[in-house]
Amino acid sequence: AGLKKVTDDMKTHKNPTLRQGPKPFKAAAPQTAPKPGKPAVQAPAAAAKKPPVFELQDKRWAIEYQEGNKNIEVADTNLKQTVYAFKCNNCVIKVKNKLNSITLDSCKKTAIVFDDVVSSLEFINCQSVQGQVMGKVPTISIDKTDGCLIYLSKDSLDTEIVTAKSSEMNVLVPKDDGDFTEFALPEQFKTTWDGSKFNTVQTDIA
Amino acid sequence: AGLKKVTDDMKTHKNPTLRQGPKPFKAAAPQTAPKPGKPAVQAPAAAAKKPPVFELQDKRWAIEYQEGNKNIEVADTNLKQTVYAFKCNNCVIKVKNKLNSITLDSCKKTAIVFDDVVSSLEFINCQSVQGQVMGKVPTISIDKTDGCLIYLSKDSLDTEIVTAKSSEMNVLVPKDDGDFTEFALPEQFKTTWDGSKFNTVQTDIA
Numbered sequence: 001a002g003l004k005k006v007t008d009d010m011k012t013h014k015n016p017t018l019r020q021g022p023k024p025f026k027a028a029a030p031q032t033a034p035k036p037g038k039p040a041v042q043a044p045a046a047a048a049k050k051p052p053v054f055e056l057q058d059k060r061w062a063i064e065y066q067e068g069n070k071n072i073e074v075a076d077t078n079l080k081q082t083v084y085a086f087k088c089n090n091c092v093i094k095v096k097n098k099l100n101s102i103t104l105d106s107c108k109k110t111a112i113v114f115d116d117v118v119s120s121l122e123f124i125n126c127q128s129v130q131g132q133v134m135g136k137v138p139t140i141s142i143d144k145t146d147g148c149l150i151y152l153s154k155d156s157l158d159t160e161i162v163t164a165k166s167s168e169m170n171v172l173v174p175k176d177d178g179d180f181t182e183f184a185l186p187e188q189f190k191t192t193w194d195g196s197k198f199n200t201v202q203t204d205i206a
Numbered sequence: 207a208g209l210k211k212v213t214d215d216m217k218t219h220k221n222p223t224l225r226q227g228p229k230p231f232k233a234a235a236p237q238t239a240p241k242p243g244k245p246a247v248q249a250p251a252a253a254a255k256k257p258p259v260f261e262l263q264d265k266r267w268a269i270e271y272q273e274g275n276k277n278i279e280v281a282d283t284n285l286k287q288t289v290y291a292f293k294c295n296n297c298v299i300k301v302k303n304k305l306n307s308i309t310l311d312s313c314k315k316t317a318i319v320f321d322d323v324v325s326s327l328e329f330i331n332c333q334s335v336q337g338q339v340m341g342k343v344p345t346i347s348i349d350k351t352d353g354c355l356i357y358l359s360k361d362s363l364d365t366e367i368v369t370a371k372s373s374e375m376n377v378l379v380p381k382d383d384g385d386f387t388e389f390a391l392p393e394q395f396k397t398t399w400d401g402s403k404f405n406t407v408q409t410d411i412a
Contacts, residue, residue, distance in 0.1 A: 164394040191367040
């Protein structure tokens with residue numbers, strides 16, 4: 001796959017958000033003292049940060065530890081390939097053509113836009129993520145994820161959305177005028193005994 | 207409430223499980239090297255362990271940081287009181303009479319048995335917990351919890367069980383012969399678009 005070109009999005013002097021963490025490709029410096037009144041919550045995670053990865057590993061496009069990169073594009077895909085994004089933060093990933101599947105694992109504030117997927121789009125252990133399908137996707141899986149916005153296309157309205165242990169999930173359905181209507185997915189359920197079995201209904205109908 | 211008597215369950219020489227962590231009421235010692243082939247996963251949590259609490263704080267029975275204590279009994283309760291168990295591990299808590307509510311927060315391998323609750327029994331951020339009601343409980347809430355076994359009584363079959371972001375939940379319903387029948391609560395859901403709205407069904411019917 002070779003080395004990836006450093007785009008403007010990766011340059012810290014052009015992206016203020018990149019400067020919040022330690023600069024990439026530098027040895028870990030001693031932690032600076034936290035500002036008074038501000039807990040140093042991000043410090044341990046930032047100290048363990050690994051260099052970003054974007055390469056094709058056998059049949060898998062590995063996109064890992066990317067920070068604030070809004071121009072990640074996987075263009076040269078085929079039906080046997082998968083995209084696997086891991087621990088990306090504040091990124092936008094575009095995937096072209098038709099491929100097997102896409103997984104976002106432990107990503108935050110990251111959006112993925114893709115054409116077609118034969119198998120599934122999966123979110124696991126994510127926070128504040130978005131997915132937009134331009135063509136078709138048979139299954140969308142949302143697991144252990146808080147904050148997930150799904151933009152469907154007219155060709156993907158028959159998708160099955162499988163959810164577990166997640167919250168703040170919303171699906172946007174395209175209207176004829178090109179705009180979208182938003183629907184919340186249920187995240188809380190009520191179960192009662194009817195004398196012979198338990199019945200479960202969603203409690204958070206919008 | 208005064209100091210709690212040290213029962214046999216709290217004594218490390220009578221309970222091998224208590225010896226796995228640092229001994230209570232001792233200054234933190236330097237971490238011993240982990241055994242080869244055994245990851246030192248528990249070390250950071252054990253080092254931060256706090257002394258156990260069991261006392262009435264205003265109207266709240268606080269039961270905190272208990273380890274392997276199978277004889278915790280809250281006997282002198284009334285309708286205005288609550289029980290709040292926090293970060294208890296491998297414990298059994300018995301609550302007598304009728305009180306307002308019971309909450310288990312961040313507890314592991316801990317069981318609670320109680321007579322009657324006016325409001326609710328709540329589990330939040332727990333793992334491998336059990337609850338048994340002998341009388342009545344209007345609502346049982348299970349949130350961010352993995353592994354929860356609920357024993358109902360004949361008088362509590364009209365309880366509402368509210369679940370969110372949880373897994374491995376089972377409810378045991380009493381039979382006429384005194385035995386129980388076990389039912390799994392749904393934890394995974396499938397949502398599909400019907401042309402005008404989304405419909406959600408459980409995917410894991412036993």
